[in-house]
Amino acid sequence: MTKIMLDKTGIAKRIAKEVKDGYYVNLGIGIPTLVANYVRRDIEVEFQSENGVLGMGPFPFEGEEDADIINAGKQTITTLPGASFFDSAMSFSMIRGQHVDLTILGAMEVAENGDIANWKIPGKMVKGMGGAMDLVASAENIIVAMMHTNKRGESKLLKQCSLPLTGVGCVKKIVTNMAVIEVTEKGFKLLERAPGVSVEDIKKATEGNLIVDGDIPEMAL
Amino acid sequence: MINKKVANVHDALKGMSDNMTLMLGGFGLSGIPENAISELVKLGVKGLTCISNNAGVDDFGLGLLLQKKQIKKMVSSYVGENDEFERQMLSGELDVELIPQGTLAERCRAAQAGFPAVYTPAGFGTEVGEGKETRDFDGKMYVLEHAFKADFAFVKAWKGDAAGNLMFKGTSRNFNPNMCGAAKITVAEVEELVPLGTLDPNQIHIPGIFVQRIFQGAHYEKRIEQRTVRQRD
Numbered sequence: 001m002t003k004i005m006l007d008k009t010g011i012a013k014r015i016a017k018e019v020k021d022g023y024y025v026n027l028g029i030g031i032p033t034l035v036a037n038y039v040r041r042d043i044e045v046e047f048q049s050e051n052g053v054l055g056m057g058p059f060p061f062e063g064e065e066d067a068d069i070i071n072a073g074k075q076t077i078t079t080l081p082g083a084s085f086f087d088s089a090m091s092f093s094m095i096r097g098q099h100v101d102l103t104i105l106g107a108m109e110v111a112e113n114g115d116i117a118n119w120k121i122p123g124k125m126v127k128g129m130g131g132a133m134d135l136v137a138s139a140e141n142i143i144v145a146m147m148h149t150n151k152r153g154e155s156k157l158l159k160q161c162s163l164p165l166t167g168v169g170c171v172k173k174i175v176t177n178m179a180v181i182e183v184t185e186k187g188f189k190l191l192e193r194a195p196g197v198s199v200e201d202i203k204k205a206t207e208g209n210l211i212v213d214g215d216i217p218e219m220a221l
Numbered sequence: 222m223i224n225k226k227v228a229n230v231h232d233a234l235k236g237m238s239d240n241m242t243l244m245l246g247g248f249g250l251s252g253i254p255e256n257a258i259s260e261l262v263k264l265g266v267k268g269l270t271c272i273s274n275n276a277g278v279d280d281f282g283l284g285l286l287l288q289k290k291q292i293k294k295m296v297s298s299y300v301g302e303n304d305e306f307e308r309q310m311l312s313g314e315l316d317v318e319l320i321p322q323g324t325l326a327e328r329c330r331a332a333q334a335g336f337p338a339v340y341t342p343a344g345f346g347t348e349v350g351e352g353k354e355t356r357d358f359d360g361k362m363y364v365l366e367h368a369f370k371a372d373f374a375f376v377k378a379w380k381g382d383a384a385g386n387l388m389f390k391g392t393s394r395n396f397n398p399n400m401c402g403a404a405k406i407t408v409a410e411v412e413e414l415v416p417l418g419t420l421d422p423n424q425i426h427i428p429g430i431f432v433q434r435i436f437q438g439a440h441y442e443k444r445i446e447q448r449t450v451r452q453r454d
Contacts, residue, residue, distance in 0.1 A: 092323030
């Protein structure tokens with residue numbers, strides 16, 4: 001069988017299955033943004049962007065871009081019927097107050113206890129945390145979308161994060177190009193494999209404790 | 222009606238001096254007080270501490286003040302799109318306090334609402350929470366974050382009237398309403414200064430009591446950072 005590591009679109013497609021009817025969802029920048037394209041059409045979901053919009057729609061048609069209507073990635077967007085705009089304090093009331101049902105964001109590192117690092121590489125990358133610290137500190141339901149290893153081939157699923165933390169013990173689920181993993185009290189629990197990727201492959205690419213319990217099914221995409 | 226209208230941006234910035242602390246509305250380049258920023262460049266005031274979610278881009282927004290080295294310290298949540306910012310920060314010329322976006326909004330709102338500080342879960346267990354008071358509420362840990370203290374708040378609204386009432390448009394609202402009344406003097410610039418009585422009181426986002434000075438802004442560029450479009454089928 002051929003080994004098919006997922007690309008970013010594949011990760012987004014798998015995460016889209018976690019989005020349920022009636023959910024308010026906050027999507028981070030990068031892979032998470034793609035998730036909106038693959039959510040089932042027969043369910044009702046509203047996307048929140050922390051710069052102050054609920055009910056985000058697709059990108060505008062050329063010529064219809066509005067500098068006053070953007071998402072958290074500063075991209076021009078549209079709104080859907082039922083959308084609303086609000087100020088930043090109210091936006092984070094939705095987030096901190098746990099009114100948002102699902103948060104999907106990227107990460108540089110995740111530890112087996114659910115710690116996440118995604119905002120700073122000391123001496124190298126100075127961009128800031130934006131809304132990520134508020135999101136991870138408050139959300140009940142956080143899914144991390146990321147590649148299993150970094151550009152140097154090193155695992156991003158670690159015993160302990162080496163980079164400055166964004167939040168502690170908060171990640172519940174991770175979807176990578178290789179696997180779907182649940183963060184449990186005992187470590188990373190393998191739930192699903194990408195098509196053709198073996199448990200051994202995933203073990204090799206996971207530095208933290210990987211719990212393999214019985215047969216691990218392939219992801220349905 | 223208590224009249225808040227001033228003739229122009231020059232009058233709106235009366236009392237500005239070196240080493241002041243400013244709040245500036247906007248998310249990215251959306252909803253930034255373009256006129257106030259231009260005037261700050263013109264005035265050449267230095268040693269400023271700027272509280273603003275972002276730091277502009279190299280040639281627009283707060284990037285213009287950074288180019289002239291007028292900013293001593295930035296308090297922001299995300300500063301990714303500015304090379305000059307990064308250079309000044311890494312060389313130590315610029316002092317930077319990075320804080321979570323929701324904390325930034327709430328420290329503004331606390332100042333507006335008369336709270337000295339608020340507890341937030343954001344940043345607990347990270348370097349943002351280091352050295353700050355923490356407290357356990359119902360088994361969850363929170364960090365005490367203090368209200369900002371600022372001399373001027375510069376905000377940008379869509380419509381306003383001489384009473385200082387403001388309405389915002391789309392996501393250009395962002396931090397602007399939270400900064401109104403959060404500094405000693407709030408200066409609002411608007412795209413349309415409309416005749417008194419034409420704004421529906423039901424539709425006003427910020428009542429004039431939070432605004433000390435209002436003026437009709439000029440020449441809004443409203444630059445788009447990431448122009449994303451879809452194709453027509």
